[in-house]
Amino acid sequence: MVAGEGLTYAAAGVDIAAGNRAVELMQEHVRRTFRPGVLGDLGGFGGLFALEPGRYRQPVLVAGTDGVGTKLKIAFLMDRHDTVGIDAVAMCVNDILVQGAEPLFFLDYLAVGKMVPEKVAQIVAGVAEGCRRAGCALIGGETAEMPGFYPEDEYDLAGFAVGVVEREELLDGSRIRPGQVVLGLASSGLHSNGFSLARRVLLAEAGYTLDRQLPELGRALGEELLEPTRIYAASLLPLLKEGLIKGLAHITGGGLVENPPRILPRGLSMRLDRRSWPVPPVFRLIQENGKVPEPEMYRTFNMGLGMLAVIAAGDVDRVKARLEAAGEEVFVAGEIIPGRGEVEFVPDLI
Missing domain, CATH: 3.90.650.10 (PurM-like C-terminal domain)
Structure with a gap:
Protein backbone atom coordinates (compact mmCIF):
# COMPACT_ATOMS: atom_id res chain seq x y z
CA MET A 1 0.00 0.00 0.00
CA VAL A 2 1.34 3.41 -0.97
CA ALA A 3 1.86 5.83 1.94
CA GLY A 4 -1.15 8.06 2.36
CA GLU A 5 -3.60 5.69 0.71
CA GLY A 6 -6.50 4.33 2.74
CA LEU A 7 -7.02 0.65 3.43
CA THR A 8 -9.23 -1.43 1.13
CA TYR A 9 -11.19 -4.62 1.67
CA ALA A 10 -8.70 -6.41 -0.62
CA ALA A 11 -5.80 -5.18 1.51
CA ALA A 12 -7.58 -6.70 4.53
CA GLY A 13 -7.65 -10.04 2.72
CA VAL A 14 -11.09 -10.13 1.08
CA ASP A 15 -10.99 -10.16 -2.73
CA ILE A 16 -14.43 -9.22 -4.08
CA ALA A 17 -13.27 -9.59 -7.68
CA ALA A 18 -12.16 -13.18 -6.99
CA GLY A 19 -15.55 -13.84 -5.41
CA ASN A 20 -17.32 -12.58 -8.51
CA ARG A 21 -15.09 -14.78 -10.67
CA ALA A 22 -15.98 -17.80 -8.52
CA VAL A 23 -19.69 -17.10 -9.08
CA GLU A 24 -19.12 -16.98 -12.85
CA LEU A 25 -17.35 -20.34 -12.78
CA MET A 26 -20.03 -22.08 -10.72
CA GLN A 27 -23.11 -20.79 -12.59
CA GLU A 28 -23.16 -23.53 -15.22
CA HIS A 29 -23.01 -26.27 -12.60
CA VAL A 30 -25.79 -24.68 -10.57
CA ARG A 31 -28.19 -24.16 -13.48
CA ARG A 32 -27.93 -27.85 -14.41
CA THR A 33 -29.71 -28.70 -11.15
CA PHE A 34 -32.79 -26.56 -11.81
CA ARG A 35 -36.11 -28.39 -11.77
CA PRO A 36 -39.77 -27.33 -12.08
CA GLY A 37 -40.57 -24.95 -9.25
CA VAL A 38 -37.37 -22.90 -9.45
CA LEU A 39 -38.11 -19.21 -9.95
CA GLY A 40 -35.60 -16.66 -11.12
CA ASP A 41 -31.86 -17.15 -11.50
CA LEU A 42 -28.73 -16.82 -9.43
CA GLY A 43 -27.78 -13.57 -7.76
CA GLY A 44 -30.91 -12.71 -5.78
CA PHE A 45 -30.96 -12.12 -2.05
CA GLY A 46 -32.93 -15.34 -1.63
CA GLY A 47 -33.63 -18.45 -3.68
CA LEU A 48 -37.20 -18.85 -4.89
CA PHE A 49 -39.14 -22.10 -5.25
CA ALA A 50 -42.87 -22.50 -5.93
CA LEU A 51 -44.83 -25.62 -5.00
CA GLU A 52 -46.87 -26.82 -7.96
CA PRO A 53 -50.51 -25.67 -7.55
CA GLY A 54 -52.94 -28.53 -7.05
CA ARG A 55 -50.27 -31.20 -6.69
CA TYR A 56 -50.46 -31.42 -2.89
CA ARG A 57 -53.45 -31.69 -0.56
CA GLN A 58 -51.71 -31.02 2.76
CA PRO A 59 -48.04 -30.41 2.03
CA VAL A 60 -45.58 -30.50 4.92
CA LEU A 61 -42.18 -28.91 4.38
CA VAL A 62 -39.27 -30.84 5.91
CA ALA A 63 -35.93 -29.08 6.42
CA GLY A 64 -32.51 -30.42 7.32
CA THR A 65 -29.03 -28.97 7.76
CA ASP A 66 -25.62 -30.54 8.19
CA GLY A 67 -21.95 -30.18 7.32
CA VAL A 68 -19.19 -32.39 6.02
CA GLY A 69 -17.18 -32.36 9.25
CA THR A 70 -13.52 -33.30 9.55
CA LYS A 71 -13.67 -35.33 6.35
CA LEU A 72 -12.70 -31.98 4.86
CA LYS A 73 -9.22 -32.48 6.32
CA ILE A 74 -8.74 -35.35 3.86
CA ALA A 75 -9.75 -33.08 0.97
CA PHE A 76 -7.23 -30.48 2.14
CA LEU A 77 -4.41 -33.01 2.38
CA MET A 78 -5.19 -34.45 -1.05
CA ASP A 79 -5.96 -31.06 -2.60
CA ARG A 80 -9.07 -32.60 -4.10
CA HIS A 81 -12.31 -30.66 -3.74
CA ASP A 82 -14.82 -32.05 -6.24
CA THR A 83 -16.47 -34.68 -3.99
CA VAL A 84 -17.10 -33.09 -0.58
CA GLY A 85 -20.02 -31.12 -2.01
CA ILE A 86 -21.78 -34.44 -2.66
CA ASP A 87 -21.32 -35.25 1.03
CA ALA A 88 -22.85 -31.92 2.06
CA VAL A 89 -25.97 -32.64 0.02
CA ALA A 90 -26.18 -36.29 1.05
CA MET A 91 -26.09 -35.61 4.77
CA CYS A 92 -29.05 -33.25 4.46
CA VAL A 93 -31.25 -34.97 1.88
CA ASN A 94 -30.88 -38.42 3.44
CA ASP A 95 -32.09 -36.93 6.72
CA ILE A 96 -35.24 -35.40 5.28
CA LEU A 97 -35.86 -38.53 3.20
CA VAL A 98 -36.18 -40.43 6.50
CA GLN A 99 -39.40 -38.52 7.15
CA GLY A 100 -40.77 -39.36 3.72
CA ALA A 101 -39.91 -36.05 2.07
CA GLU A 102 -38.97 -35.55 -1.56
CA PRO A 103 -35.97 -33.15 -1.68
CA LEU A 104 -36.93 -29.96 -3.50
CA PHE A 105 -34.05 -27.54 -3.12
CA PHE A 106 -30.71 -27.02 -1.44
CA LEU A 107 -28.54 -24.10 -0.36
CA ASP A 108 -24.88 -24.30 0.57
CA TYR A 109 -22.69 -22.25 2.86
CA LEU A 110 -18.98 -22.18 2.05
CA ALA A 111 -16.50 -20.25 4.21
CA VAL A 112 -12.93 -20.04 2.88
CA GLY A 113 -9.66 -18.69 4.20
CA LYS A 114 -8.70 -17.37 0.77
CA MET A 115 -10.89 -17.01 -2.29
CA VAL A 116 -9.50 -19.16 -5.10
CA PRO A 117 -12.18 -19.13 -7.80
CA GLU A 118 -11.17 -22.42 -9.41
CA LYS A 119 -11.20 -24.26 -6.06
CA VAL A 120 -14.56 -22.78 -5.10
CA ALA A 121 -15.96 -23.83 -8.48
CA GLN A 122 -14.76 -27.41 -7.84
CA ILE A 123 -16.47 -27.48 -4.47
CA VAL A 124 -19.75 -26.12 -5.82
CA ALA A 125 -19.58 -28.51 -8.79
CA GLY A 126 -19.64 -31.29 -6.19
CA VAL A 127 -22.64 -29.71 -4.48
CA ALA A 128 -24.40 -29.53 -7.85
CA GLU A 129 -23.61 -33.19 -8.54
CA GLY A 130 -25.08 -34.12 -5.18
CA CYS A 131 -28.22 -32.16 -6.01
CA ARG A 132 -28.47 -33.92 -9.36
CA ARG A 133 -28.26 -37.31 -7.64
CA ALA A 134 -30.91 -36.25 -5.12
CA GLY A 135 -33.21 -34.70 -7.74
CA CYS A 136 -33.24 -31.32 -6.02
CA ALA A 137 -32.31 -27.84 -7.22
CA LEU A 138 -29.38 -25.78 -5.97
CA ILE A 139 -31.15 -22.44 -5.73
CA GLY A 140 -28.65 -20.38 -3.81
CA GLY A 141 -25.84 -20.27 -1.31
CA GLU A 142 -23.17 -18.15 0.25
CA THR A 143 -19.42 -18.08 -0.21
CA ALA A 144 -17.67 -16.10 2.49
CA GLU A 145 -13.98 -15.19 2.45
CA MET A 146 -12.76 -15.06 6.07
CA PRO A 147 -9.03 -14.27 6.25
CA GLY A 148 -7.53 -14.72 9.69
CA PHE A 149 -10.37 -17.02 10.70
CA TYR A 150 -9.57 -19.99 8.45
CA PRO A 151 -6.09 -20.86 7.14
CA GLU A 152 -5.66 -19.85 3.50
CA ASP A 153 -5.89 -23.42 2.17
CA GLU A 154 -8.86 -24.50 4.32
CA TYR A 155 -12.61 -24.01 4.32
CA ASP A 156 -15.82 -25.22 5.91
CA LEU A 157 -18.86 -26.45 4.02
CA ALA A 158 -22.43 -26.89 5.21
CA GLY A 159 -25.81 -27.16 3.57
CA PHE A 160 -29.54 -26.75 4.02
CA ALA A 161 -32.17 -28.90 2.28
CA VAL A 162 -35.93 -28.51 2.07
CA GLY A 163 -38.32 -31.22 0.93
CA VAL A 164 -42.05 -31.86 0.89
CA VAL A 165 -44.33 -34.70 1.91
CA GLU A 166 -48.08 -35.07 2.21
CA ARG A 167 -49.11 -34.91 5.86
CA GLU A 168 -50.77 -38.35 5.67
CA GLU A 169 -47.58 -39.84 4.17
CA LEU A 170 -45.22 -38.41 6.79
CA LEU A 171 -42.99 -41.08 8.33
CA ASP A 172 -43.09 -40.56 12.09
CA GLY A 173 -42.73 -44.09 13.46
CA SER A 174 -46.47 -44.66 13.83
CA ARG A 175 -46.52 -47.29 11.04
CA ILE A 176 -43.83 -49.47 12.59
CA ARG A 177 -45.14 -52.75 14.05
CA PRO A 178 -43.66 -55.90 15.63
CA GLY A 179 -42.76 -58.50 13.02
CA GLN A 180 -41.83 -56.02 10.33
Missing part, protein backbone atom coordinates in the same frame (compact mmCIF):
# COMPACT_ATOMS: atom_id res chain seq x y z
CA VAL A 181 -38.52 -56.57 8.57
CA VAL A 182 -35.48 -54.28 8.50
CA LEU A 183 -33.64 -54.00 5.20
CA GLY A 184 -30.12 -52.59 5.25
CA LEU A 185 -28.97 -50.50 2.28
CA ALA A 186 -25.21 -50.64 1.80
CA SER A 187 -23.15 -47.55 2.46
CA SER A 188 -20.37 -46.39 0.16
CA GLY A 189 -17.88 -46.48 3.02
CA LEU A 190 -17.42 -44.15 5.98
CA HIS A 191 -19.82 -41.57 4.50
CA SER A 192 -19.21 -38.38 6.55
CA ASN A 193 -19.06 -39.61 10.13
CA GLY A 194 -16.36 -40.73 12.52
CA PHE A 195 -13.51 -39.03 10.67
CA SER A 196 -11.89 -37.64 13.81
CA LEU A 197 -11.39 -41.21 15.02
CA ALA A 198 -10.57 -42.56 11.54
CA ARG A 199 -7.89 -39.91 10.95
CA ARG A 200 -6.41 -40.39 14.42
CA VAL A 201 -6.13 -44.15 13.91
CA LEU A 202 -5.07 -44.40 10.28
CA LEU A 203 -2.91 -41.30 9.85
CA ALA A 204 -1.53 -40.62 13.33
CA GLU A 205 -1.41 -44.03 15.01
CA ALA A 206 -0.88 -46.39 12.05
CA GLY A 207 1.17 -43.82 10.12
CA TYR A 208 -0.44 -44.51 6.75
CA THR A 209 -0.11 -41.89 4.02
CA LEU A 210 -3.12 -41.04 1.88
CA ASP A 211 -1.40 -42.30 -1.27
CA ARG A 212 -0.66 -45.66 0.36
CA GLN A 213 -2.12 -48.50 -1.74
CA LEU A 214 -3.79 -50.94 0.65
CA PRO A 215 -4.59 -54.40 -0.76
CA GLU A 216 -7.58 -54.86 1.56
CA LEU A 217 -9.14 -51.68 0.16
CA GLY A 218 -8.16 -52.27 -3.46
CA ARG A 219 -7.11 -48.64 -3.82
CA ALA A 220 -5.25 -45.81 -2.13
CA LEU A 221 -6.33 -44.89 1.39
CA GLY A 222 -7.15 -41.32 0.38
CA GLU A 223 -9.48 -42.50 -2.38
CA GLU A 224 -11.32 -44.69 0.12
CA LEU A 225 -11.67 -41.93 2.67
CA LEU A 226 -12.92 -39.38 0.11
CA GLU A 227 -15.57 -41.72 -1.33
CA PRO A 228 -18.76 -39.59 -1.25
CA THR A 229 -21.73 -40.36 0.96
CA ARG A 230 -24.38 -42.37 -0.89
CA ILE A 231 -27.63 -40.55 -1.67
CA TYR A 232 -30.67 -42.83 -1.42
CA ALA A 233 -33.43 -40.52 -2.67
CA ALA A 234 -33.85 -41.87 -6.21
CA SER A 235 -34.09 -45.47 -4.98
CA LEU A 236 -36.44 -44.91 -2.05
CA LEU A 237 -38.83 -42.18 -3.22
CA PRO A 238 -40.92 -44.44 -5.53
CA LEU A 239 -41.39 -46.94 -2.69
CA LEU A 240 -42.26 -44.16 -0.25
CA LYS A 241 -44.95 -42.84 -2.58
CA GLU A 242 -46.49 -46.33 -2.74
CA GLY A 243 -46.54 -46.65 1.04
CA LEU A 244 -44.18 -49.64 1.05
CA ILE A 245 -41.76 -48.09 3.52
CA LYS A 246 -42.94 -47.99 7.15
CA GLY A 247 -39.83 -46.33 8.59
CA LEU A 248 -36.33 -45.18 7.64
CA ALA A 249 -33.20 -44.55 9.68
CA HIS A 250 -30.22 -42.68 8.25
CA ILE A 251 -27.08 -44.10 9.87
CA THR A 252 -24.89 -41.11 10.65
CA GLY A 253 -23.20 -39.95 13.87
CA GLY A 254 -24.19 -42.40 16.59
CA GLY A 255 -23.93 -45.29 14.17
CA LEU A 256 -26.15 -48.36 14.34
CA VAL A 257 -26.55 -48.01 18.10
CA GLU A 258 -28.09 -44.55 18.43
CA ASN A 259 -29.83 -43.82 15.12
CA PRO A 260 -32.43 -46.63 14.78
CA PRO A 261 -34.07 -45.87 18.18
CA ARG A 262 -34.92 -42.37 16.91
CA ILE A 263 -37.65 -43.84 14.68
CA LEU A 264 -39.04 -46.51 17.02
CA PRO A 265 -42.41 -46.03 18.74
CA ARG A 266 -42.74 -46.74 22.46
CA GLY A 267 -42.59 -50.42 23.33
CA LEU A 268 -40.61 -51.57 20.28
CA SER A 269 -36.97 -52.38 19.63
CA MET A 270 -34.95 -53.34 16.56
CA ARG A 271 -32.98 -56.55 16.36
CA LEU A 272 -30.10 -56.53 13.87
CA ASP A 273 -28.27 -59.68 12.83
CA ARG A 274 -24.65 -58.63 12.32
CA ARG A 275 -24.01 -61.77 10.27
CA SER A 276 -26.48 -60.65 7.59
CA TRP A 277 -24.28 -58.06 5.87
CA PRO A 278 -20.55 -57.78 5.15
CA VAL A 279 -18.60 -55.12 7.02
CA PRO A 280 -16.41 -53.24 4.49
CA PRO A 281 -12.63 -53.57 4.98
CA VAL A 282 -12.10 -49.91 5.93
CA PHE A 283 -13.95 -50.44 9.21
CA ARG A 284 -11.86 -53.46 10.15
CA LEU A 285 -8.74 -51.48 9.22
CA ILE A 286 -9.72 -48.81 11.72
CA GLN A 287 -10.76 -51.28 14.41
CA GLU A 288 -7.58 -53.37 14.21
CA ASN A 289 -5.10 -50.50 13.94
CA GLY A 290 -6.73 -48.52 16.75
CA LYS A 291 -7.74 -51.48 18.90
CA VAL A 292 -11.18 -49.87 18.92
CA PRO A 293 -13.73 -51.82 20.99
CA GLU A 294 -16.58 -53.38 19.02
CA PRO A 295 -19.33 -51.34 20.75
CA GLU A 296 -17.42 -48.14 19.95
CA MET A 297 -17.24 -49.09 16.28
CA TYR A 298 -21.00 -49.62 16.06
CA ARG A 299 -21.70 -46.40 17.97
CA THR A 300 -19.39 -44.30 15.77
CA PHE A 301 -19.63 -45.69 12.22
CA ASN A 302 -22.31 -47.03 9.87
CA MET A 303 -20.40 -50.34 9.60
CA GLY A 304 -21.54 -50.81 6.02
CA LEU A 305 -25.22 -49.85 6.24
CA GLY A 306 -26.03 -46.25 5.33
CA MET A 307 -29.81 -46.53 5.56
CA LEU A 308 -32.25 -48.91 7.26
CA ALA A 309 -35.74 -49.42 5.82
CA VAL A 310 -38.58 -50.99 7.81
CA ILE A 311 -41.11 -52.84 5.66
CA ALA A 312 -43.94 -55.34 6.01
CA ALA A 313 -42.75 -58.95 6.11
CA GLY A 314 -44.85 -59.80 3.05
CA ASP A 315 -43.17 -57.08 0.98
CA VAL A 316 -39.56 -58.18 1.47
CA ASP A 317 -38.96 -59.86 -1.87
CA ARG A 318 -40.48 -57.18 -4.09
CA VAL A 319 -39.03 -54.23 -2.18
CA LYS A 320 -35.58 -55.81 -2.11
CA ALA A 321 -35.79 -56.58 -5.83
CA ARG A 322 -36.83 -53.04 -6.69
CA LEU A 323 -34.08 -51.49 -4.61
CA GLU A 324 -31.51 -53.75 -6.23
CA ALA A 325 -32.85 -52.85 -9.67
CA ALA A 326 -32.33 -49.19 -8.70
CA GLY A 327 -28.66 -49.92 -7.97
CA GLU A 328 -28.70 -50.54 -4.22
CA GLU A 329 -27.01 -53.43 -2.44
CA VAL A 330 -29.61 -54.67 0.03
CA PHE A 331 -29.53 -57.06 2.99
CA VAL A 332 -32.28 -58.49 5.17
CA ALA A 333 -30.67 -57.14 8.32
CA GLY A 334 -33.17 -57.60 11.11
CA GLU A 335 -36.69 -57.22 12.47
CA ILE A 336 -38.89 -55.14 14.76
CA ILE A 337 -39.55 -56.75 18.13
CA PRO A 338 -41.23 -55.78 21.41
CA GLY A 339 -38.74 -53.94 23.60
CA ARG A 340 -37.56 -50.74 25.22
CA GLY A 341 -36.74 -48.65 22.18
CA GLU A 342 -33.20 -49.84 21.59
CA VAL A 343 -31.13 -51.89 19.16
CA GLU A 344 -30.41 -55.49 20.04
CA PHE A 345 -27.56 -57.12 18.14
CA VAL A 346 -27.16 -60.77 17.24
CA PRO A 347 -24.54 -61.75 18.22
CA ASP A 348 -24.13 -59.24 21.05
CA LEU A 349 -21.52 -56.52 20.86
CA ILE A 350 -18.51 -57.44 22.97
